[in-house]
Amino acid sequence: MKPVVIRNIERADPHGLDVFGVSTVHEAMGRFGLLKPYMRPIWPGAQIAGPAVTVLAQPGDNWMIHVAVEQCQKGDVLVVGCTADNTDGMFGELLATSLAARGVKGLIIDAGCRDVKALHEMKFPVWSRAVSAKGTVKATLGSVNVPVVCAGVNVHPGDIVVADDDGVVIVPKKLVADVAQKARKRNDDEDGKRKRLASGELGLDMYNMREALAKAGLVYLDRAED
Amino acid sequence: MKPVVIRNIERADPHGLDVFGVSTVHEAMGRFGLLKPYMRPIWPGAQIAGPAVTVLAQPGDNWMIHVAVEQCQKGDVLVVGCTADNTDGMFGELLATSLAARGVKGLIIDAGCRDVKALHEMKFPVWSRAVSAKGTVKATLGSVNVPVVCAGVNVHPGDIVVADDDGVVIVPKKLVADVAQKARKRNDDEDGKRKRLASGELGLDMYNMREALAKAGLVYLDRAED
Amino acid sequence: MKPVVIRNIERADPHGLDVFGVSTVHEAMGRFGLLKPYMRPIWPGAQIAGPAVTVLAQPGDNWMIHVAVEQCQKGDVLVVGCTADNTDGMFGELLATSLAARGVKGLIIDAGCRDVKALHEMKFPVWSRAVSAKGTVKATLGSVNVPVVCAGVNVHPGDIVVADDDGVVIVPKKLVADVAQKARKRNDDEDGKRKRLASGELGLDMYNMREALAKAGLVYLDRAED
């Protein structure tokens, strides 16, 4: 567990996954890779996808985020995991200015964030566990671009991060192309379904659920409950 | 505990309770029937009232919500309780499309919700315990239109659900007319009080609290605290 | 622990601390005095500073808030602590009308708040632990203008409260002038830093971190992680 910065990581291509959004990508993945739902956007409406630059940070210490900035390229998403549960405001306007200058698309941090008003005005998107003005020190090393657990999911550097108002999902490098294809197919299918449901067709019929429900033992009764 | 769907429930008339809002209705009820405050709107500003169609669902399984759609009528509010604490995204855009096509006013779900951006654009209101992209299966039966516990309150099918930015309150069928009358009276009273308070009159005087406070032993001291 | 109302408290001058915001003030304080991050604004965008009028309330009982209104002056911020964890809606539109009539800038309450839509429309800012329509009684005394613990921080009457979208910080009376000076200096410094970071300069260089990182043992490796 030596502190280390890995410089030349292999980045997956996002394959346009930001178009589909988190719920569709998560389904296309087979329902894996979703960060815990306590991870919320600090302002609504952003939708991004890009390769992860990862940070393993100590609670209450944002030193390694400063180190990670230099490893970021245009299109990246910074992902910060912590060695213990923490809500301190490890990230704010100055770091966002620095990341934005490098073309970074956003931040995923399993800790707190501050300067939310300024970040909203800058349109720099952040998904975090908390908002907190609590300042942090720069005292203990962690690592950059090693695998990190962020909000319950293991993230490897270069994996594709997809985030929107529904949350954050991680697509491992070698699955991206396949997931993108499945997401596109799922999306197309949903367009058709949406029209049918909007016209009043029931999901019970559209998905042919009636037989399975009856077989499972569902009973319909015609009297009022009281 | 056989899985069952009750078809012809008796629906209370909402008596225009959406006009008054949750806080006023909850007071008019005698301070009963309020769902726990973790139930929050996924977008602000909606205010609804309508009879409950109830769902008892299994955690991580939205099969019974599909079943319940068919039981919904124009003006209804769908109420989903769960057999165990769960934050999975059991409801999203397609189900909302189907409910909206039937004239359903909104959803109350003691679990997660997804596609929040699309639901906001559709103006379909949802009060939920969480936002989560986590998909669900369709594997285990529950029931529709049986009494369910939702966020700590027992809801009978046909009871009136009132929801706004302050939360969700349930008015039992036989109390609706009485509660509506009391809510109206309370509302009228508050208009007068608001004007008096806005003009600078103190609540201490308006509510005649000074004597009771003195009797309870409250002491006023004239020195600065330090 | 006799219930008491202290009338003539000494109020600190806010020294324009609302200009700087909570994160800057908290740093200028040496990272003390921040309320726990569960305290959130009920609507975004407000930024206030003013001397605290303090309330020690019983859970589920807002009697002492009514008492406290009379002790408030133009520019004050009302701060409510509770003798036990509680989320009941102890504050709503009528009390806000009364406080606004006296020129009070806002409310900090370690409990619940209701009528959030009306409070937003009135532009009366509230930072609270929860939103809840749960009504409260007026049955048990507490105190006004005694020191209270609010969300983990001890607040003395007259201390300066600073609150914005990042949270709430308390500046003790005798530190205000010094904190204001440090906050101003910090703010000026950040303007310069922001420009340098926006132009692409790295925090690693701007803060001279490279030597300290190397000394602490950070190692850079040039191979891809997998």
Add this chain to the structure above:
Amino acid sequence: MKPVVIRNIERADPHGLDVFGVSTVHEAMGRFGLLKPYMRPIWPGAQIAGPAVTVLAQPGDNWMIHVAVEQCQKGDVLVVGCTADNTDGMFGELLATSLAARGVKGLIIDAGCRDVKALHEMKFPVWSRAVSAKGTVKATLGSVNVPVVCAGVNVHPGDIVVADDDGVVIVPKKLVADVAQKARKRNDDEDGKRKRLASGELGLDMYNMREALAKAGLVYLDRAED
């Protein structure tokens, strides 16, 4: 929602359900009726079953528990629900002394409990949400022997409460005989299974899972993971 005490409730016979324990009874019920897992015994080892005398109490107020004592008979279990989340110590040694004098088997309370050392010495079992010394008032009415929601489950007076170290389950009056029969059968089956598993037979074989697993798509690979 008038405050009321119902005197002559119909009590179900417990049918010896305390013998089987909560997990077995919950399974025999079809996996319904289990209180949320935050309900924990204040001391380990007790195992009880008896008809519920129910209390709907206000948070921080134990007046109705005093009222309920008179309604309890030998063999009953007292079940207390609360109109809002609360951890105050609403029950202690004196109330336990009174209940024990009447032959009550134990207490289930969705709030706090105190005097745990004394209760342990008395061998009076309590399942609660919290331990807290916080005292309570006797100020606001609730009801006795009305249906109450306790830790997420609706309890009717006279329903059978089963509680042990695994938690608490509620068996509705009319299901008790059937559940007892199923619990007995399940228990007998488990005796046989336990012996087979102890001898080394695999559940995979005993439950004939291999075919279903293969059909669902499970793949076995023979290389080491790294």
Add this chain to the structure above:
Amino acid sequence: MKPVVIRNIERADPHGLDVFGVSTVHEAMGRFGLLKPYMRPIWPGAQIAGPAVTVLAQPGDNWMIHVAVEQCQKGDVLVVGCTADNTDGMFGELLATSLAARGVKGLIIDAGCRDVKALHEMKFPVWSRAVSAKGTVKATLGSVNVPVVCAGVNVHPGDIVVADDDGVVIVPKKLVADVAQKARKRNDDEDGKRKRLASGELGLDMYNMREALAKAGLVYLDRAED
């Protein structure tokens, strides 16, 4: 907020408050001063009272606990508050050995504790927010013997700390004698009440509650609920 160690604090005499236990002392105080109920003993059965030596510590940093040891005398109780929520194991066997050598009665820490098995064997009592093996650094100063907020209560050095299986209560220096007297009286009263309740007398009668209940509107009904 300069880091400081105050050496010669004034210690209150505990007045034998350990005899009465936390619930009785909390009542005698008028129901103030109780730490939040998440503070739990790491092993059951200890009951202590003594003057507080206070520590304001940084999360994840136990440097100031080491500093505080030197300020402790025989009979003291060490009380540790933290500038942010934290569960790291800031205290373990070695520090306990050092405190025990000085005759310190126990530790109250609003953070984590480790080596619980060893601490139990040593019979050194600890009340903490969590058990965690997470190690801490010695990097940032805090203070010793300044007022600290610990689990929601403001503690001044020298105040009397009373702790047992029900939790922890703080008695301010100048109230100790009065509280001790009231606790003794309360204790004596409870002995009498316990006997009457054990003999079957109802609290309803012993406390003369029937009239007040009737006046508040409580109604008794004689039919079975169903």
Add this chain to the structure above:
Amino acid sequence: MKPVVIRNIERADPHGLDVFGVSTVHEAMGRFGLLKPYMRPIWPGAQIAGPAVTVLAQPGDNWMIHVAVEQCQKGDVLVVGCTADNTDGMFGELLATSLAARGVKGLIIDAGCRDVKALHEMKFPVWSRAVSAKGTVKATLGSVNVPVVCAGVNVHPGDIVVADDDGVVIVPKKLVADVAQKARKRNDDEDGKRKRLASGELGLDMYNMREALAKAGLVYLDRAED
């Protein structure tokens, strides 16, 4: 994310790490690898170390635990991660009987456990997130012996799991020998320190902290605080 069972994993040798306990091993690791502190033993006193057999399970579904039993050998520790937060009782007496028959040392499960009384009597140790009687289905596949995130830590099959009353720590395969050596050294050092501290020597002197404290700016004052 195909469901898979890896059969022939490489197991690290535990190097006697159970002797040292979790806190010492966690320190010897450089303070990494500790599971979140919500993971608690269901009965106190067990202390184990062994190679991990890992399970990725679906919430509320213990099918893959049944599959995993066959992959376990004498001395293994079963580690179960879940694709979403869940407290259902996914493990009980029958599965424990089966694991015990194979010589498995214990279970680490980021979900619920039931039959705690029976498990205690069998002396089968379990560290879990919750105790819950809630039964689970056998419906959806997961995987066995793939890397899983359990309570915030990534666990590879064959890594050494160390668990005791302080929690659970994971030692990656290639670090075990080194960690064991450091743990032994640390243990020996602590024996000496314990004796010195027990004799009254201060940590301030034993660790030579006084100079660093003075340099960091700690000030000692000789007047009483009030």
